[in-house]
Amino acid sequence: MTVPIHLRHDETFVLNLGPQHPATxxxxxxxxxxxxxxIVKAEPVLGYIHRMHEKMxxxxxxxxxxxxxxxxxxxxxxxxNHGWALVVEKAAGIEVPERAEYIRVITVExxxxxxxxxxxxxxLLDLGGFTPLLYAFDDREKxxxxxxxxxxxxLTYCYMRFGGVYNDxxxxxxxxxxxxxxxxxxxMPRLYHDLVTHNIILIKRIKDIGIISAEQCxxxxxxxxxxxxxxxxxxxxxNEPYSVYPEFDFDVPVFDEGDSMARYMxxxxxxxxxxxxxEQALDKLPDGPVMGKSPKVLKPEAGYYYSAVETARGSxxxxxxxxxxxxxxxxxxxxxxxxxxxxxGEVAEGMLLADxxxxxxxLDLVIPEIxx
Amino acid sequence: xxxxxxxxxxLAELFPESAPLVHLEGEGDQEVPPRESGxxxxxxxxxxxxxxxxxxxxxxxxxxxxMDREGFFLEAIAGVDxxxxxxxxxxxxxxxxxxxxxxxxxRTRVPRNEPVVPTISAIFPAAxxxxxETFDFYGIHFQDHPxxxxxxxxxxxxxxxxxxxxxx
Numbered sequence: 197m198t199v200p201i202h203l204r205h206d207e208t209f210v211l212n213l214g215p216q217h218p219a220t221x222x223x224x225x226x227x228x229x230x231x232x233x234x235i236v237k238a239e240p241v242l243g244y245i246h247r248m249h250e251k252m253x254x255x256x257x258x259x260x261x262x263x264x265x266x267x268x269x270x271x272x273x274x275x276x277n278h279g280w281a282l283v284v285e286k287a288a289g290i291e292v293p294e295r296a297e298y299i300r301v302i303t304v305e306x307x308x309x310x311x312x313x314x315x316x317x318x319x320l321l322d323l324g325g326f327t328p329l330l331y332a333f334d335d336r337e338k339x340x341x342x343x344x345x346x347x348x349x350x351l352t353y354c355y356m357r358f359g360g361v362y363n364d365x366x367x368x369x370x371x372x373x374x375x376x377x378x379x380x381x382x383x384m385p386r387l388y389h390d391l392v393t394h395n396i397i398l399i400k401r402i403k404d405i406g407i408i409s410a411e412q413c414x415x416x417x418x419x420x421x422x423x424x425x426x427x428x429x430x431x432x433x434x435n436e437p438y439s440v441y442p443e444f445d446f447d448v449p450v451f452d453e454g455d456s457m458a459r460y461m462x463x464x465x466x467x468x469x470x471x472x473x474x475e476q477a478l479d480k481l482p483d484g485p486v487m488g489k490s491p492k493v494l495k496p497e498a499g500y501y502y503s504a505v506e507t508a509r510g511s512x513x514x515x516x517x518x519x520x521x522x523x524x525x526x527x528x529x530x531x532x533x534x535x536x537x538x539x540x541g542e543v544a545e546g547m548l549l550a551d552x553x554x555x556x557x558x559l560d561l562v563i564p565e566i567x568x
Numbered sequence: 569x570x571x572x573x574x575x576x577x578x579l580a581e582l583f584p585e586s587a588p589l590v591h592l593e594g595e596g597d598q599e600v601p602p603r604e605s606g607x608x609x610x611x612x613x614x615x616x617x618x619x620x621x622x623x624x625x626x627x628x629x630x631x632x633x634x635m636d637r638e639g640f641f642l643e644a645i646a647g648v649d650x651x652x653x654x655x656x657x658x659x660x661x662x663x664x665x666x667x668x669x670x671x672x673x674x675r676t677r678v679p680r681n682e683p684v685v686p687t688i689s690a691i692f693p694a695a696x697x698x699x700x701e702t703f704d705f706y707g708i709h710f711q712d713h714p715x716x717x718x719x720x721x722x723x724x725x726x727x728x729x730x731x732x733x734x735x736x
Contacts, residue, residue: 417694502616528646
């Protein structure tokens with residue numbers, strides 16, 4: 197027997213979304229106060245996959261923390277490798293051979309495409325479209341195979357070393373990468389854009405939904421595609437160039453609308469830009485060693501160090517404090533989605549529940565990176 | 569006037585020459601020369617920030633107001649436990665979204681037995697979660713924070729794991 201529910205207009209109820217909800221892609225919980233279908237208050241509850249990586253960093257040596265970095269953002273693990281390698285190299289004054297930096301950029305950008313492809317697949321799955329997932333995973337599989345060839349792992353890479361990378365790339369990787377780029381470029385217009393981007397159902401679901409203003413991005417410290425979808429032209433690769441990024445010609449896609457569609461478009465255009473970077477890096481790839489000289493035991497000078505890299509989700513910062521010992525004295529990980537998610541409560545207010553889920557998908561959340 | 573110089577001048581007003589500087593004994597384990605100003609220009613290629621600001625806890629809010637006025641955003645807040653000095657340090661990282669590149673590190677020190685710092689979450693909502701995290705890990709109390717509860721650790725946890733004397 198069903199009992200009819202009569203809600204007074206001023207009467208609200210609490211709806212618990214997650215931590216085991218398919219739309220939260222992991223273990224994120226959102227405590228929603230609802231007025232019918234409308235959200236009165238949304239409060240993300242974090243920490244369900246918290247592993248205290250920062251304490252692990254303090255307890256081990258610098259090199260011992262490298263495998264941990266890949267286990268935070270498992271979708272763009274190489275960028276986390278890269279960020280940790282860069283901050284330690286900065287603190288310890290380690291030189292990296294040019295070829296190694298080129299290889300780092302090639303693999304990081306391949307990984308970025310893989311990350312965006314998986315986001316695209318999962319986002320559309322949230323919205324009820326299953327077929328795109330099959331196309332995206334087909335392409336992503338090619339990247340994973342290529343990266344497995346050089347790094348030895350498929351998801352949680354531990355490829356970078358202080359002073360270079362652990363393995364050189366070979367001819368087969370180079371031709372495989374070129375073939376992949378040709379293939380993805382060929383599939384992009386029909387399978388990605390005609391089927392999905394221009395699809396009226398998608399446009400109706402995400403256009404003008406979840407509008408974030410540029411000022412909100414600044415106050416909450418949102419970066420990456422979230423900020424670029426709100427008209428902020430900010431990309432660490434351009435604004436604070438690191439590695440060999442200044443050598444390449446690429447654009448930073450920026451959209452002014454600030455809605456979920458704008459964030460979608462930023463990521464779709466970023467894949468093309470990443471392919472451009474990879475092509476140029478393969479063309480210019482210098483010869484030489486892939487590992488520089490690096491001391492066996494690292495003891496950086498006491499002091500404060502900061503280094504930032506652009507991951508698929510935004511700016512990843514490492515705030516490192518050294519006391520002259522062989523362990524990091526303190527490491528703070530400024531993970532991009534932690535800040536990106538913090539504006540969720542403010543923006544989701546007044547939204548329909550179904551729209552708020554589409555909006556959540558457009559933020560591209562990776563929970564282990566938020567919880568660390 | 570370029571951005572870095574502008575910020576340096578704006579922040580320097582908070583540190584008049586007559587006021588005593590924050591006691592700086594022992595940063596890390598090394599002997600450090602006495603610091604001559606609250607605002608120091610640092611080598612970006614070596615340290616990753618342009619300015620290093622050391623202030624008293626009650627200056628954290630005025631500094632945040634200046635950063636907000638100049639269009640900065642808050643990257644992160646971190647705690648550091650200097651156990652041998654019996655002090656906690658709170659580190660604020662500011663940066664700009666585009667325009668001229670300028671990273672500012674602001675830090676303040678509080679005694680370990682009474683760690684209280686005013687909140688800046690009313691100025692930067694980004695600070696809300698970062699302050700909760702710092703409270704979670706170190707037990708540093710952010711005065712007037714609207715919702716200072718645990719964020720990453722379980723709500724019934726009774727320990728602060730990043731303290732150097734924490735034993736599981």
